[in-house]
Amino acid sequence: MSKILDPDIMSRLAPLALNSRQPMLGDVSGRHRSPVRGSSLEFSEYRNYVPGDDTRRLDWRAWARSDRYFIKEFEADTNLRMSIVLDASGSMNYGLRNPQGSVATRLDFSKRIAAALAWLASEQGESVGLSTIHKNQPVDVPPRRGARHLGHILEQLEQVNADEDADLSTALHHVADRLPRRSMVVVLSDLFMDLRELKPAIEHLRWRRHDVAVFHLLEPSELEFDFDSPVKLLDLEGGSPLLADPAMMSESYRQVVLEYLDSITELANRSNIDYHRIRMDRTYEEVLAQFLLRRS
Amino acid sequence: MSFLQPLLLLAMPLIGLPILIHLLNQRRHKTAPWAARQFVLQATNMGRGMANVRHWVVLALRSLAIAALIFAIARPLASRIPGLGFLGSQRTQMIVMDRSPSMAIRNSSSGLTWRESALNQLQDHLQNVGGQQILFHSLTDEPVVVGRTNLLEMLETVTTDTQSNIPELIERTLKHVSQQAVGPADIWVCTDHQASDWRLDSGRWSRIREQLQQSPEVKLHILTPEALDEFNLAISTSNVKLTRSGDRHFVSLDFSVQQTSGPIEQRTVPVQIELAGTSHDVEIEMVAGDYRYQQLKIELPPQQASEAFVGGGVVRLPHDSNERDNQYFFSFAPQPARSTVVVSDDPEISELMNLVCSTPFDSQQKFSCTVLPADGYAEIDWEKTALLVWHAPLPSGDVADRLQTFIAAGGNVVFLPVEAAGAQPELLGVRWGEWEAKSVAIGAENKPNDRTTPILNARLNNSEGRGQNSAESTAFQVAQWRTEDDLLATDESGRVLPLGSIACDRRCDIRSDSAATLATFADGQPLLVRAITESGGAYFLATTPDEATSTFTDDGIVLYVMMHRAIEQGAASLAANKQLETGDVSLADTERWQPLGLNVNLVAEDQRAFFAGAYQSDNQVIAINRPVSEDTTNSIDETAVAEVLGNDAFNLIQTSADSLSGLTNELWKLFVIGMIMALIAEGWFSLPAKKKPSVLESRAIV
Numbered sequence: 001m002s003k004i005l006d007p008d009i010m011s012r013l014a015p016l017a018l019n020s021r022q023p024m025l026g027d028v029s030g031r032h033r034s035p036v037r038g039s040s041l042e043f044s045e046y047r048n049y050v051p052g053d054d055t056r057r058l059d060w061r062a063w064a065r066s067d068r069y070f071i072k073e074f075e076a077d078t079n080l081r082m083s084i085v086l087d088a089s090g091s092m093n094y095g096l097r098n099p100q101g102s103v104a105t106r107l108d109f110s111k112r113i114a115a116a117l118a119w120l121a122s123e124q125g126e127s128v129g130l131s132t133i134h135k136n137q138p139v140d141v142p143p144r145r146g147a148r149h150l151g152h153i154l155e156q157l158e159q160v161n162a163d164e165d166a167d168l169s170t171a172l173h174h175v176a177d178r179l180p181r182r183s184m185v186v187v188l189s190d191l192f193m194d195l196r197e198l199k200p201a202i203e204h205l206r207w208r209r210h211d212v213a214v215f216h217l218l219e220p221s222e223l224e225f226d227f228d229s230p231v232k233l234l235d236l237e238g239g240s241p242l243l244a245d246p247a248m249m250s251e252s253y254r255q256v257v258l259e260y261l262d263s264i265t266e267l268a269n270r271s272n273i274d275y276h277r278i279r280m281d282r283t284y285e286e287v288l289a290q291f292l293l294r295r296s
Numbered sequence: 297m298s299f300l301q302p303l304l305l306l307a308m309p310l311i312g313l314p315i316l317i318h319l320l321n322q323r324r325h326k327t328a329p330w331a332a333r334q335f336v337l338q339a340t341n342m343g344r345g346m347a348n349v350r351h352w353v354v355l356a357l358r359s360l361a362i363a364a365l366i367f368a369i370a371r372p373l374a375s376r377i378p379g380l381g382f383l384g385s386q387r388t389q390m391i392v393m394d395r396s397p398s399m400a401i402r403n404s405s406s407g408l409t410w411r412e413s414a415l416n417q418l419q420d421h422l423q424n425v426g427g428q429q430i431l432f433h434s435l436t437d438e439p440v441v442v443g444r445t446n447l448l449e450m451l452e453t454v455t456t457d458t459q460s461n462i463p464e465l466i467e468r469t470l471k472h473v474s475q476q477a478v479g480p481a482d483i484w485v486c487t488d489h490q491a492s493d494w495r496l497d498s499g500r501w502s503r504i505r506e507q508l509q510q511s512p513e514v515k516l517h518i519l520t521p522e523a524l525d526e527f528n529l530a531i532s533t534s535n536v537k538l539t540r541s542g543d544r545h546f547v548s549l550d551f552s553v554q555q556t557s558g559p560i561e562q563r564t565v566p567v568q569i570e571l572a573g574t575s576h577d578v579e580i581e582m583v584a585g586d587y588r589y590q591q592l593k594i595e596l597p598p599q600q601a602s603e604a605f606v607g608g609g610v611v612r613l614p615h616d617s618n619e620r621d622n623q624y625f626f627s628f629a630p631q632p633a634r635s636t637v638v639v640s641d642d643p644e645i646s647e648l649m650n651l652v653c654s655t656p657f658d659s660q661q662k663f664s665c666t667v668l669p670a671d672g673y674a675e676i677d678w679e680k681t682a683l684l685v686w687h688a689p690l691p692s693g694d695v696a697d698r699l700q701t702f703i704a705a706g707g708n709v710v711f712l713p714v715e716a717a718g719a720q721p722e723l724l725g726v727r728w729g730e731w732e733a734k735s736v737a738i739g740a741e742n743k744p745n746d747r748t749t750p751i752l753n754a755r756l757n758n759s760e761g762r763g764q765n766s767a768e769s770t771a772f773q774v775a776q777w778r779t780e781d782d783l784l785a786t787d788e789s790g791r792v793l794p795l796g797s798i799a800c801d802r803r804c805d806i807r808s809d810s811a812a813t814l815a816t817f818a819d820g821q822p823l824l825v826r827a828i829t830e831s832g833g834a835y836f837l838a839t840t841p842d843e844a845t846s847t848f849t850d851d852g853i854v855l856y857v858m859m860h861r862a863i864e865q866g867a868a869s870l871a872a873n874k875q876l877e878t879g880d881v882s883l884a885d886t887e888r889w890q891p892l893g894l895n896v897n898l899v900a901e902d903q904r905a906f907f908a909g910a911y912q913s914d915n916q917v918i919a920i921n922r923p924v925s926e927d928t929t930n931s932i933d934e935t936a937v938a939e940v941l942g943n944d945a946f947n948l949i950q951t952s953a954d955s956l957s958g959l960t961n962e963l964w965k966l967f968v969i970g971m972i973m974a975l976i977a978e979g980w981f982s983l984p985a986k987k988k989p990s991v992l993e994s995r996a997i998v
Contacts, residue, residue, distance in 0.1 A: 091331035106331075192332055222332045223991040225339075230322045233330035242336050243325065248347050253339035257991050260335065 004115045004158060009285045016292040018082075018120050020211045021274060025182040026078035027127065033077065035182065046070045080184050080211075081127040081143040084114045085175055086157070087189030088134035089166035090237035094190070094219060095280065104280070106217050107162045110188035112284045113215060115157050117186060120292075122150040129153075129179075132160045133171040133189075143183065165237040168193055172201035176208045184211040191216050195263050202271045213274040213291070216264065220279055225253040300371035300424060300962075307366050314358035350981055357978035364971035372963040373424055387480045389422055390473065391442070392465045393433040393453050394487035395906075397620035397922045400455040401488075401524060401557070404617065410521045411455050414486045415447045418519065422447075424962065432469050434460045435906055439472055456906040457620060457922035458878040460493040463500035466516070470507045473514055480513040489520055489932050492925040496932060501940035508945045516946040518937065527558030529565065530621035530927035531613050536628045536875070538605065539593065539660065545602065546593040547571060547628050551611050555585040556621070556929050570894060571609035572600050606630070606872045608910035608917045610894045621927055625894060625910040625919035629872035633662040634863045635680050640687035641670045644842045645712065648849060649685050649859070652841075657860040661867075678702050682866030683859070687712040687840070690728065692721040700724065703832035706869020708862040710835045713804035724827035724834050729805025734770050771799030771847075772839075774823055777815035782826065783835065783858045784814055793854050798823075800839040800846040811836070833865055874918040881905040881920060888913045 023035040049058060049069035059072040088107065095105035118128045122145070129143035130153045139156045141149075168189055175185060185205055191198065191214075205212045227246040234241050261277070268275030274295075278287050299305060330336065399411040406413065422429055422442075429442035433452050440452050447453055466485065473481050487493060508516060536549040553565060562583050569576040569592070576594055580587050596605060606629040613622040636653035640646045646667045654665040668675055670688035673695055684702065686709055691699060703709060703724075713728050720728045777784045777795045786792050795815060803821065811825040814835075827834040841848035841855050848855040868875075886904040889911035899907045908921045934948050 091333075094329065094331035190331060192334060194334075219331075222335075225335075227328075230325040232325045232327045233333070233336060234327060235333045236329055236331050237333070239333055241327075242330070242333065242340070243322065244336055244340070245322065248351055249336075249339045249342075251347065252342035253335055254991055256335045256338040256342065257332075261991070 004111050004154065005119055006112075006285075010116060010119055013116065013120060013285065013288055013292070014123065016120075016289065017296060018117070018124055018126070018292060019295045020080050020184055021295060022209070022211050023182065024078055024080040024184065024211070025180060026080055045073050047073060079124075079126050079145070080121075081129070081180060082117070082121045082184040082186060083129040083131060083143055083175060083179055084117060084153075085171065085185060085187045085189075086110055086114050086130065086132045086160060087166065087168055087187070087191075088132045088138075088160050088162045089168070089192075090162055090164050090235075091190050091192045092162040092217075093236050094222070096219060096221065105162070106190055106219065106280060107160070109217055109278075109280055109284060110215070111157050111160065113288060114186070114188055115154055116284065116288055118150060118153050118157075120288075122147065130156055131171060131175055132156070133168055134160075134162065134166045135164055138171070140178075143179070162236075169197040169201040172198075173204050176201070176204040176210065179208070179210065182209045182211075184213070187212065187214045188217065189214070190218065191264060195260070195267060199267055199271075202267065202273060206271050206273065211274070212271070214268065214276065215287070215291075216275065216277045217280055218277065220281060223254075223257050225250045225257075300373060300426070302370060304366060304370040308363065310366065311359040311363045313362060314355050318355060354978055354981045357974045357981065361971045361974040361978065364967045364974060368964040368967035368971065372967065374963050387425070387427050387482055388473075388478045389425065389427055389429040390469050390478075390481055390483045391418065391422075391429065391431045391447070392462070392469055392483060392485040392487075393431060394460045394462065394465075394485070394493055395433050395435065395454065395456045395458060396460040396488075396490065396493050397455060397457050397618065397926050398488050398490045398493070398556075399486075400620040401526060401528060401618040403524060404526055409455070410488060410524070411453070411486070412448060414519050414521070415453060418484055418486065419447045430472070432465050432472070434458060434465060437468070439469075455620060456878065456903075457908045457920075457926075458906045459923045459926055460487070461498075462487055462494045463498040463504060466504050467500045467507075470504060470511070470514070473511065474507070481515070483514060483516045485516065485518045487518065487520060490926070490928070491930040491932050492923070492928060494932050494937075496936055496940055505940070505942055505945060508941070516941070518946055518948050520948060520950055522950055524617075525558055526617035528556045528617045528621070529613050530554050530556050530618075531567065531611050532624045532921070532924050532927060533611055533626045535591075536626045536873075537660075538628050538630055545596045545600075545605065547596060547607075547609070548591050548593050549611075549626060549628075550588065550590045551592065551624070552586065552588040553580060553582065553613065554587075554927050554929075555582070556927060557617070560585050566614060568612040569594060569609060570612070572596055572605075572607050606915065606917050608873070608892045608894060608912075608919050610910060620908075621922065623908060624921050625908055627873035627875060627910060627917040627919040629917060631661055632682070632867050632870040633664055633680065634682050634860075634867050635677075636663075636665040636683045636685065636859075636863060637676050637681050638665060638667045638685040638687070639670055639673055639676075640667070640685070640712070642687060642714075642840075642842070645687050645840055648841055649687075652852075652856055652859050653683065653685070653863060655856070657863070663863070673698075678705075678707070680870065681707060682870055683707070683863045684709045685712065685859075686710070687714060689714055689716045690721050690723045692723075696721070696723055703829050703834050706832045706866065708833040708835070708866035710837060710859070710862055712837055712840050724829060725810045726806060726808040726825065726827050726834075726836050728836075729807045731802055731804050732772075734772060734801045771801055772803050772821075773818045774798045774800075774815055775818035777824070778813075782814055783861045784824070785861075793857060794851060795854055797851060798847055798854060802845050803838045806836050806838050808836075832869065833862065835862065872916050874916055876918060876920045877923045878906050878908065878920055879923065885913075886911075889918060892917065 023033045025035065046059070046062070047070065049071050053071050057071050057073075059070045062068070062070045087110070092107040092110065093105050095103045095108070097103050114130070118130070121128045125145060127143035127145045128150060130139055130141040132139040139160065141153055141156060168191070172187070179185065202212065225246060227244070227250075230243065230245045232241050232243050264275070276287070276291060400409050402409045403413065408416070431440040431442050431450070431452055433440070435452075435456065435458065440450075442450070462485065466483065469483055472478070508514065531551060531553050533549050533551045536547065539546045539548045551567065553567065562581065565580050565582050565587075567578045567580060569578065571594055574597065578589070578592065580589060600607070608625060608627040610623050610625045616622065634657075636649075638646050638649045638653070640649070650665045650667050654663050656663045673691075676684070678698070681702070684699075684707065686699075690696075690711065699709060713731070715731065716728075774795050777793075779786045779792055784793055784795060800817075803817070803823070806822045806825050808825060808827070811827045813822045813825050815823040817823055821838070823838050825836050827836065839846045843849055883902060883905055886901065889904055890913065892910040892912055894910045899909055904911065904920070911918045911920070937946065937948065
């Protein structure tokens, strides 16, 4: 098992199913509803026969009783194609030093969630893909099934490093176009970007009927700006340093953050996406458990 | 505003300390990696509003608190007198002290004399400003350096019975400032506004004005009291004589009581006269502000009843607001014979002067006149001569020396011009010039002379005089003469001598640069001058009283009064009693004086010339008193001072005599309060804003 997967946690999460919030179009049969009628065991409805229908699907008993031809339709269950989009911009390197002395960055947190989701999906027989967003050598693994493919994805995840800035909105547009319709797109990001650019990207994904889940990862210190003295802030995405005096700007900082969060919430509601605002001081097991349960 | 510790103001740049700390604090920031750059940028743009203003207000309040602290420890001073100018320890403080009796007037509510009140206020001020302090007063020419002694306790500030000469004191102070290169200085004149002390007609004022204009770093402050309406009476005596009625002997004297201040109302005033070991009380009814008692006769005790008795006494008033003018000493002695010696070779003049001088002016006195030829001066009995009429060429050599000795002893000499060939010698700075016959343009000359000095009162001819002069329109006419004092003064009832009726057909030019002119002709030439002498009198008349030369004998009254006033002055020097005024006595004279026992307070030997008292010296009795002019109520106002000094040359500080508050106030308390207020405001502005719900609390974040 990969280093970023904790067997204990995965064994506890394994009983929880990963469900889609809408019909999916998979490539094999599976446990998810499909928008097309198929040959599963679950009856759906009768309809009149029209020339060209498969005569094997005629209900002869109904013809015997009513002397009319009916076609018997059943639900079509399918698997889902899940693509994990991992933001690997410089801001994902932010994190606080934990009591053990190591720094748990946002990217680490995201990688663990991504790996866990990939493992869970793969265990369910779903297709899993991976897109990482950063300037240098972005990874773009299309969704496929199988243990080898999962291993490849986990290997790619382990190798991802965050650097400089990256264009999340362009990457999302690319994912929306490349993925077949009705796939599941899981976005792991801090969303520190212009929301005017994010909105069309999300709407693009939704227009392609993708089931979009966004893990918005935030460190509490970023929200409160609780410094007690002036601080020189080094931009993780390579911008020039900023000198900030909390006495002068902490109030306005909070106000800006609130407006930003409210805008994202509004965007999520309007776009009907599965939006999760995540505090990084929580464990990814809790986050995933809550995510999976809400979809069950 | 000024400061007691101005050097501490050098710390004023410390007001930039909060800003410096703020800047250093910003430079000593910690560094942290940050991802949410976009929030910081947006918040920074938003924070340039009220938060920015609030932050700078806090910094300003901290700077203000430091500034207030520095001001407070620098001990700022503010004058409660507007326009007092800068005060600082680098300025020398010069104190001009008026020690005249009028400074002793006491305020009934505070119990302080004006001297005490003024010095209290000045002392307080001087303690605040520090610096060298130098005292000038009228009793000595030498300035006194004020040490740590309180001004009130210094003998040099004690009120005396002498009159002050304010312009002389100020000029002396300015001279000291100039000669000693004192630099910036404040001159504090502690005085009341009595006109007799200020002497506004003094020629010194113009020089003072010039000096003040040339020394802008010297500030003149005049401390003067608000008008007091405390009740005060002043007493003085005159015409003290020994008289006889049968076998009884009396001391006759006039005394006058003058109310110098306070409401005028009818009141009974007890007057005590102490004389020859006995005390006599007289009650007078004062209706108006003045009372004059004439010829009060007090009989001498039998054991002292003698025509040769010499003694002294004192008149006293009850306690009032000024003790210094409540007593007046007098002396009495047998009156010497009024002996006149006429030295002349002119029979007409000799006879005329003999007639004038031997005709009794007072029936109780003996008048005699001796006529000697011009070369008969050796026969003069100098010790018994009151007046010498010298109608001969001005003497020189031994004779001149003897004459000057006679004058220095108090004798009077009237010099009359004679026709003499060749250059005449000079005596006492005066010599005779050329004779001049009558003018041909009397009409044009019969006008006041514009060049005459203001001290000569213009006395144009009255109608009677002009009627008489119309017949002598070509004579030299007398136009102006001095009526305030000396031989030509008005009489006690204010009548003016009819000098305007005097005309001269011939006159002799009087040449002198120093003599005081007592009367002038219409063309400005002197008729009568008085040479400058320390005592006695030397008068020079420009004409002779004979009928061919002048009209002195037509009426005769002018010549008679002139000569008898000269005789009386001369006789006074022969008398065994002296009636002196403080300031007229040299310190050397007082060394032999012994108190008569009339003084209530003992006066040190070297101070006798400045305090009233009665003394005996050899066979003489001396009474010394304040000048009567100190009893006058004439005072000058700010306008009068401004006229002689200029409007901007002085700072008049009128203070209340019942006030003990100083001239300056320390303001450090105000600055401490200001500092506290600034710190409180700083604390209020620095309080954290009302805690708003955190982002984590207000927005759902799982």
